[in-house]
Amino acid sequence: MATREPEIITNKQQMRNWSRSMRSQGKSIGLVPTMGYLHQGHLSLITEAQKHTQLIVVSIYVNPGQFSANEDLSTYPSDFHGDIEKLKSTPNGVDVIFNPRNLYDYGVERDRSGGSEGEKEGGMVSCLEDEGRGHETWIRVERLEKGMCGKSRPVFFRGVATVVAKLFNIVEPDVAVFGKKDYQQWRIIQRMVRDLDFAVKVIGSEMIRDKDGLAMSSRNVHLSPQERGQALSISRSLFEAKSAAKSGKTVCSELRRSVIESMEAAGGKIDYVEIVDQESLEAVEEIKGGVVLCVAAWFGKVRLIDNMEIHV
Amino acid sequence: MATREPEIITNKQQMRNWSRSMRSQGKSIGLVPTMGYLHQGHLSLITEAQKHTQLIVVSIYVNPGQFSANEDLSTYPSDFHGDIEKLKSTPNGVDVIFNPRNLYDYGVERDRSGGSEGEKEGGMVSCLEDEGRGHETWIRVERLEKGMCGKSRPVFFRGVATVVAKLFNIVEPDVAVFGKKDYQQWRIIQRMVRDLDFAVKVIGSEMIRDKDGLAMSSRNVHLSPQERGQALSISRSLFEAKSAAKSGKTVCSELRRSVIESMEAAGGKIDYVEIVDQESLEAVEEIKGGVVLCVAAWFGKVRLIDNMEIHV
Incomplete structure (x- = not known):
């Protein structure tokens, strides 16, 4: 039985162990990937995921791989404590908050599950460091990534596709929910899943607007x-x-x-x-x-x- | 209990169902990806895989995605019947031969398991057809893919990395064995697995030479x-x-x-x-x-x- 107080997992291997343990019990797993600073739009993705799977994992990770040097990685808003509260008060709750510190750190992985939350909220870590032994594998959805947002943000979609593939391989979900507010992103992930034969069903969830009409972001x-x-x-x-x-x-x-x-x-x-x-x-x-x-x-x-x- | 008469699976979903069924029984799965026309080098990869897992899947698939238009896709040797006989007579045998017809066909997948073997041995299918709806997702291991074979074969390693990712997602092995004869390929797959967090242990197996010293190929x-x-x-x-x-x-x-x-x-x-x-x-x-x-x-x-x- 899922608890409504979400478990916070920060370690890749622990995350996969949790998923495999649940799957061996016949449970289905839904993943909602986010960069945190959650709003009603994110929560609607969780509601959508709950229609499809018994268990829900929400990942909170500001992915440096999808930001160019001149973009707003350093000012991207975050509020991990607030996010936890919102997830706790979501109807039916969520099972796991996956909050890795650095998905591109391939050294001896430090288990931070015992660390303070302040530590987890610490500075972003670039994946472009560590020349020669650093991260160098990127997934390109070559046609769909070119237009629209891809024109002004040339590394954005390769960063998104790559981190989503990593999350799929770590969390091993049955279903993943993406917002249609990020329409091109949703279509790119769908295409990647088809082309790489990921065993994940991708759901596009309707956009949520504020009362004044502004798309939530x-x-x-x-x-x-x-x-x-x-x-x-x-x-x-x-x-x-x-x-x-x-x-x-x-x-x-x-x-x-x-x-x-x-x-x-x-x-x-x-x-x-x-x-x-x-x-x-x-x-x-x-x-x-x-x-x-x-x-x-x-x-x-x-x-x-x-x-x-x-x-x- | 594994049978020594290998099961031949041609359908992606059937392949994954087999793996999941075996995993749910606690069995570990080793994958040996090949392009067929098997020789002693391939069989040594199987022997290596048998050290690590209880069950062995050998894939036989000539991957069009790793050949340039001017390369030898059309003349790449094949002998599916001979391959089956060699796999049957391998010590301890193998459990599954995964022999998909076209890993880049995303239409309604035709189940060819009832078809003749001649059909399975039919012509190669290009993944570059079907413009606009065709395969367009490629994995690049950007630094390691550049040198050596990458210089004269510019699309080779993106094709290899991509088809191996597909095979990993279809077969879901615990271990995959690659020959160190294809040294750069082995290192690229290792790096891809690390960078994309695939839950697969990659083993490099020593090269086999003919008695006269020629590396088997x-x-x-x-x-x-x-x-x-x-x-x-x-x-x-x-x-x-x-x-x-x-x-x-x-x-x-x-x-x-x-x-x-x-x-x-x-x-x-x-x-x-x-x-x-x-x-x-x-x-x-x-x-x-x-x-x-x-x-x-x-x-x-x-x-x-x-x-x-x-x-x-």
């Missing part, structure tokens, strides 16, 4: 009140585009222009606005059937992404 | 008697270099020149002759401690590789 905390007001132009323009498409305005160049103009008028700096096939993520010229409208834009120093599935 | 069958005679210059020059090093001649440039001259004098066309660190595979200038001398050379239309670990 750990990075929203960095928005000033003014920037947050401006950032509402993202969801507003996406809903407007969806309505327009449903009323017959299906030419993508026009829809994209409207979205770009709305966000720029509100003070956003566009990274991309694309209307793409939901699976191949290739650009489409006119909406026939299902597409997804994906956007990324800067508001102040914060880069936000959002998307909207549209079926006509 | 499925490709040797393509050598004419004359070319085979010339190719003996490979092992001869490697043994001479080892003796020279042990007698104090430890300057790598001189050792390499002797090996190159010997093989060229015999009619070989050198691809590379390198003396490298056994783990990092980085070139060394003088032998202190352990190194490996690796060579690749063409004799006629056949590219052969060989190597010699040297400790002084």
